[in-house]
Amino acid sequence: MTGIRGLSVFISDIRNCQNKEQERLRVDKELGNIRTCFKNEKVLTPYKKKKYVWKMLYIYVLGYDVDFGHMEPVSLISAPKYPEKQVGYIVTSCLLNENHDFLRLAINMVRNDIIGRNETFQCLALTLVGNIGGREFAESLAPDVQKLIISSSCRPLVRKKAVLCLLRLFRKNQDVVNVDGWADRMAQLLDERDLGVLTSAMSLLVALVSNNHEAYRSCLSKCVKILERLARNQDVPQEYTYYGIPSPWLQVKTMRALQYFPTIEDPSTRRSIFEVLQRILMGTDVVKNVNKNNASHAVLFEALSLVMHLDAEKEMMSQCVALLGKFISVREPNIRYLGLENMTRMLMVTDVQDIIKKHQAQIVTSLKDPDISIRRRALDLLYGMCDVSNAKDIVEELLQYLSTSEFAMREELSLKAAILAEKFAPDLSWYVDVILQLIDKAGDFVSDDIWFRVVQFVTNNEDLQPYAAAKAREYLDKPAIHETMVKVSAYILGEYGHLLARRPGCNPRDMFSIIQEKLPTVSISTIPILLSTYAKILMHCRPPDLELQNQIWTVFKKYESCIDVEIQQRAVEYFELSKKGAALADVLAEMPKFPERQSSLIKKAEDAEDTADQSAIKLRAQQQPSNALVLADPQPVNGRPPPVKVPSMSGSLDNELAAQPHSHPNGTLSKLEPQAPSADLLNDLLGPLAIEAPPGGMPTDDDHDTIGAEGILDTAIVPVGEQTHTVEPIGNIAERFHALCLKDSGVLYEDPYIQIGVKAEWRGHHGRLVLFLGNKSTSPLTSVHALILPPVHLKMELSLVPETIPPRAQVQCPVEVMNIRPSRDVAVLDFSYKFGTNMVSVKLRLPAVLTKFLQPIQLTAEEFFPQWRSLSGPPLKLQEVIRGVRQFPLPEMANMFNNFRVTICPGLDPNPNNLVASTTFYSESTRAMLCLVRVETDPADRTQLRITVASEDPTLTFELKEYIKEQLIVVPSGRAPTPALPAPVPGPVAQPLSPAVAENDPGALLTGLL
Template identity: 75%
Template sequence: YLSSADFAMREELSLKAAILAEKFAPDLSWYVDVILQLIDKAGDFVSDDIWFRVVQFVTNNEDLQPYAALKAREYLDKPAIHETMVKVSAYILGEYSHLLARRPGCSPKEIFIVIHEKLPTVSTSTIPILLSTYAKILMHTQPPDQDLQRQIWAIFSKYESCIDAEIQQRAVEYHALSMKGAALMDILAEMPKFPERQSLLIKKAEDSEADTAEQSAIKLRTQQQTSNALVLTDQRPANGTPQVNQLGLVKVPTMSNADPSTAEQGLTHANGALTVVDPQPPSTTSPDLLGDLLGTLAIEGPPGPGIAPQSDPRVASGLEGGVDALAIATIEDQTNAVQPIGDIAERFHALCLKDSGVLYEDPHIQIGIKADWRAHQGRVVLFLGNKNLGALSSVQALILSPSHLKIELSLVPDIIPPRAQVQCPLEIINLHPSRDSAVLDFSYNFGTQLVNVKLRLPAVLNKFLQPIPISAEEFFPQWRSLSGPPLKLQEVVRGVRPMLLAEMANLFNSLNLMVCPGLDPNANNLVVSTTFYSENTRAMLCLIRIETDPADRTQLRMTIASGDPTLTFELKEFVKEQLISIPITSRAATPPMPPQGQPLSPPTALLSSDPGAMLAGLL
């Protein structure tokens, strides 16, 4: 079920599965099997506490150590595994791989090779664990294997100058320790048993006093803490005939202990500009939190709103001037077409380079985006904010998804209350490489006016890239193995926007393409590496070489290589698009139009062709 469950619940589901496995495991080998399967199926949602607990069990039970080491070795044979699986497998094999030495395929050198193959695919937080594993393997190799020793020493030497302090310190210390001979055995001996203590996972379960729904409600209540929103509900009599002056006001509860009581007096809007869309009767006791938060008509006003008496003539005459404290305003029909605020294309290009921002805005609504990308999966939240004092009705959102993306959109409310914001999560899975964009077909009614826009979603190819550093020892064998089309493609790109090499490097870094200095002997060239993730290709290493001519910055030669023909072509075209047309995220610096009769100022054209100005706009 973890493979198809909603993304919002996978982390909670993984934690509970781990707790249940620990509490009711018939034996420890079964527990190890279950947790390793859990990491394999839902690695992105498995917390470190879960694999820490596996290591604790294996360390404290000698009979379990050979079995756990064998299972870890089997998982490493898979072509693509999650980084959490690399961590736990490397730790266990570093400590106990010597117990498998007599098994085929489990010699120290073979164990080292299968672990080292995963190094280019992991992040900097995992590299220290792999360095510890290499040191342990070297310590357990008796008699010493000179060839294996040279390989591991070379890795330690490489990372001795790493910018990450943790990696650098381990590399320096392990390199020095590994030259101490027999003394290495005492220093790098097996970890002692952990003291018996209560499981952190079970303690978390026992300490939590609220279930998932209650925690979600607390989170929503916290978000609404500063809100003074009021929910209008229609109080209908028993005979079904609506009465005048029977609109009840219900205050949305906050984190304070104040009694969220309802107002007994109502409001009337005789001209019909204010309509009631919630047919449910209000609660005269403490209102239901989720019911109030999801109410279809909310009016935001200052604290302690005053309500005009029913006998006040200003109420009967259309709320003119008498209910300013409630921030209710008459909404008149607008005849002019709604124009977006800002450039939609610029907003899209800006979100291609960052994970949060505004996708669309007009006088009535603002659509914001916040995204989180992990490997080939992404979670995007759309924030739909009503900017007006009147509700937006007939709200509809449809995702037009290309074939390479699997997108699930949660339910979009039909009505967005005044001055309110709703969140609509999207779950995205990248199936295979492609440059096509998903489109959000969004529409709403404001009064009698229908607004419909089609917006590209920034779920683009570079969102599924993860920059990865690569050394000369790793680059050149990979580069030579990918020989010729369709895995390696080369093209001379003309019409490139002129820019300095440093500006081009910054552009690549913003696209999750890591520039690796020192690999190309020509100072005018760039070597770039990254890892692409999709459900079909899993983690796929991509290598790029850019050859530039200082005398002519408008053209360059680009060579791209990967293990998948489609990925190579799509990445080549994607990079070419970025080089030919660099997205400029801001044009706020453009001078305003001069009055009639005044000639246009030439610096506007100069600004658009100035590389420094373009880079400033890009950043």
């Protein structure tokens, strides 16, 4: 290259460019020059062609597309001289891939070099095939490559490259290596004295025995001899000794190959290999030299894996655990990580579990390590080593750590603590205490499965019911508790609160009062549970308390006109039932016991575990049966637990707690049983143990009580290529998108073959989405392709998506998001895959919408009005009368704004028909920007209202106003029709707002400024 003047000048010009634009112009100019020269073949001398091909490679290495001239480097492969041939092979290897059409033209040229007598040309050809050879190369060249390997006339340099080349061809087409004819030759190849050839041969052996270990049984003893040779440092050249360690790469590959064979039975062979392993265990320590540490520990940890595979004696196992115990206490984080990971694998060996427990204190210390990866491994190890003897200590440590852990680990922590408490609880009251503490400390990260299990345990154990009810009553006394705690406490008190009637503060009126205080703070999905609790309280109130009855009836009447069908139905039916007096007790009788089933939590954890790394936990799950008295269905509907069913309604609660409903023998109220939905692969495959993503609970496809505008993109399945029949999506794609606009986890798309879930975390103007691609079928999904098409206001970066998703597996693809400026435009995921002969392509909107970059903030009158006054008139303050608004009560509208992360500020407007709200918007251009909103409704005509939005950025004001407007007037397609509401009660008609400003009246001031 140094002798090519034009190339040197071009590289110098590129290095002297002041910015990227100058570099682009210089590259475009050069590409144009190269294209012109390639067209004029008469003046294209071999020297010029070589120069231009080198320039093409340099441009390609810089990251620019080179979409022409590919035939030129291919043609240089056939050149008779080394300089041109070298350029042809190198550039072809870099510019082309195994599926490129031009590469097929080079097969014969490459074969001529392989079977030729020039060793240099042979090495060039073997290197090309070893890097980019495909199936066609395998079928054409494999016999010639095999001849080079067994040839006695070839030098080790050529044979080494030939072995690696055959490895590439075998991976592309396993039929090229005939087992009957190659097994003996493979054994002979392991007698090679040259360590370069031997290392390459061992790489080939690992691939061969992973596919068929029985055929290569004769190689086993040869591998043991190679290990002995290396362990004793016999006949190991200096160039293969790395920091005093004889060929660590060959040692690792040899021990890996031995792990593919079944356990060695021959006493002599076992004795020989254990002597080698003992030498490795005794001779490895932590030193200051990082490079030596890396090499020696690579050999050590592979030796540990081989010790476990061979089922060594307990003494050697104990030695391995002691060595790992020393590693998890060193300062070097990489060594601590490997120590914890390998100690977790050692849990597969039953005899050493008690020895591992001796290191429990150090493992707990690692749970507080600054490195999250080490904390995760420590959590896995604590989870795997837990049993009846240490469960209490470990669970208490996990609960203590839960308060300080980062969001990314809380969901996994919660699930594992719940499973351990269930499996190894010394008594059920302790189990209830643990789960309630779990919900109290990490409610956002506790899945519904966990509180379902508490209800099942309490229902099936009469002795536990008073205790559980008392604990639930205690938690309700707290001023602020999570909504999940409200659900479980309300349910337990509804069923068993009457058992506490003689305790102070536990009479029906007190329980209704404390639950009613929580009602304004909960979401729509929780209200049905509270209404059922009220009905149960009314049923257990004997003698009847008329004042309490009137209070509960008032709540029922309030929700009789609720827009949510489930809430409306419950309110109407409970109100009518409560008029029947004693008959209510027959209808709302206590729930019967659940049948014994396998724990859905344990199943969920097992489904999420990685087979290789978590096999110890699975083995222990088989060895130690659960202490659970209530077990979940082994094949739950939609991956959910069994029912905790209020025997009166259909709808949201039954769907949340869905499975096989109980029917009470005295029940008179008809029950609409929910149909079993399609298999929810996201819950089956994407359990919290597998998630290294932002928090927010597992993505589920329920709770579609969302409202939002129809998007601008039509997301429909499009048949592509050789598709033979249409693949229809499961569920409404638009509905799923709108649901994810209001929450941070759920299912984005599903069809018979794949399910795409989303989990998200938003902080300021940054966000992180994780796409979970789950293969629902028993066949692999191939040709998987995902491309994000972001709008101009978002910067989005998608991590690498694998081309193949194995059967019943899932992959996680993080997406980093940064908001540049306010806009309602949405990003699009262009996703496609192939299943059999079906090529499926779909474009999906991603829920990185405007409201995700809002941060709720509640302002007082002293904070709100100065800001409101300072923003006077368009374009900073925009006002619009909106007609055609969906009819729903003001509290529902307020709840909708809260879901948008726009916080209602109560008491700022004296008119009860108006809403005042505030929020903070984050983007790279605006940073933190305060937004103020006022909504004025007309009680006489709920189909119209006036909205005012104000901020310091005109674009933000307009975009937020339009977004809210879209949510108010558009009903997502596919939603159930809104039930008819009773006619509004006549009231005062909203009068035109006066421009006058009354400084002493905040309401008048607000009106005047509008």
